[in-house]
Amino acid sequence: MTKSQRPQLTARMLTQEAVSFEAMIEHRFVRDIEADSLPAPVFDRYLLIEGAFVETAIAIFGYAVARSEDLADRRKLIASLDALANQQMPYFEMAYEMRGLSPDPDLQSDPRVAAFRDGMLDIARHGSFAEILTAMFAAEWMYWTWCRRAAQASISDPMLADWVGLHADAGFAAQAQWLRDRLDRLGHDMDDAAQDAAVTVFGHVQRLEIAFHDAAYGPDQSEISAP
Numbered sequence: 001m002t003k004s005q006r007p008q009l010t011a012r013m014l015t016q017e018a019v020s021f022e023a024m025i026e027h028r029f030v031r032d033i034e035a036d037s038l039p040a041p042v043f044d045r046y047l048l049i050e051g052a053f054v055e056t057a058i059a060i061f062g063y064a065v066a067r068s069e070d071l072a073d074r075r076k077l078i079a080s081l082d083a084l085a086n087q088q089m090p091y092f093e094m095a096y097e098m099r100g101l102s103p104d105p106d107l108q109s110d111p112r113v114a115a116f117r118d119g120m121l122d123i124a125r126h127g128s129f130a131e132i133l134t135a136m137f138a139a140e141w142m143y144w145t146w147c148r149r150a151a152q153a154s155i156s157d158p159m160l161a162d163w164v165g166l167h168a169d170a171g172f173a174a175q176a177q178w179l180r181d182r183l184d185r186l187g188h189d190m191d192d193a194a195q196d197a198a199v200t201v202f203g204h205v206q207r208l209e210i211a212f213h214d215a216a217y218g219p220d221q222s223e224i225s226a227p
C-alpha cells in the first residue's frame with residue numbers, strides 16, 4: 001500500500017485502539033455522570049487529581065511549543081495553553097474554595113495518578129512532536145467524545161455540569177479537531193513504523209486515562225460503589 005492509499009493516521013488510532021478508547025468513554029466515571037449519580041466524594045477526589053493534571057497539561061503543551069518548528073502550530077498551541085491557564089485553572093481555584101478542598105499529597109501519589117502524570121510527561125519530554133500531539137489528541141478527543149454525549153444528560157451538580165460543558169463547547173471541539181487534522185497531515189508523511197509508534201502512544205494514553213479515572217473512586221473502589 002502506498003502512503004496515499006493508507007487510511008488517515010487518526011482513523012487508524014481510533015480503529016486499532018477501539019477497545020481501549022471505548023473502555024474509557026464507557027468508564028464508570030462517565031456512566032455515573034450520565035446517570036446523574038456520581039458520588040460527591042468521587043467528584044471531590046477527581047477535582048483534586050484533575051486540577052493537578054491540568055497544571056501538568058500546561059507543561060506538556062509547553063514541550064510541544066518548544067518542539068514545534070512551525071509558527072502557525074505554535075500559535076495554536078499557545079492558544080490552548082492560554083485556555084488551560086486562564087479558563088481551566090480558575091475553575092479549579094473556584095471549585096476548591098467552594099467545596100472546601102485542600103491539597104492531598106497521598107492522592108497525588110496514588111500509583112494510578114502518578115502513572116498518568118509521569119507517563120504523559122515522559123512522552124512530552126522524550127517523544128517526537130507527532131508523539132506529543134498524539135498524547136494530547138488521545139486525551140482531548142476522548143474527553144470531547146464523552147462530554148459531548150454527557151452534556152445532553154441532566155446533571156444536578158452545577159460545578160460538574162460546567163466541567164462537562166467546558167469540554168463539549170465549540171472552542172474545545174475546535175482544539176480537538178485541530179489536533180486531529182494536524183496529526184493526519186503529519187501522519188501522511190510518516191513511514192509505517194512511525195505511524196505504528198503513534199498508534200501505540202494513543203492506546204497507552206487511553207489505558208493511563210482509565211486507571212486515572214479509577215483512582216477517583218479511591219483505593220478501595222468497592223467502598224464507594226457498595227449500595
Ligand SMILES: Cc1ncc(CN)c(N)n1
Pocket residue numbers: 050053139140143209212
Ligand atoms: C484526565 C484528563 N484527560 C483529558 C482531559 C482533556 N483535556 C482532561 N481534562 N483530563
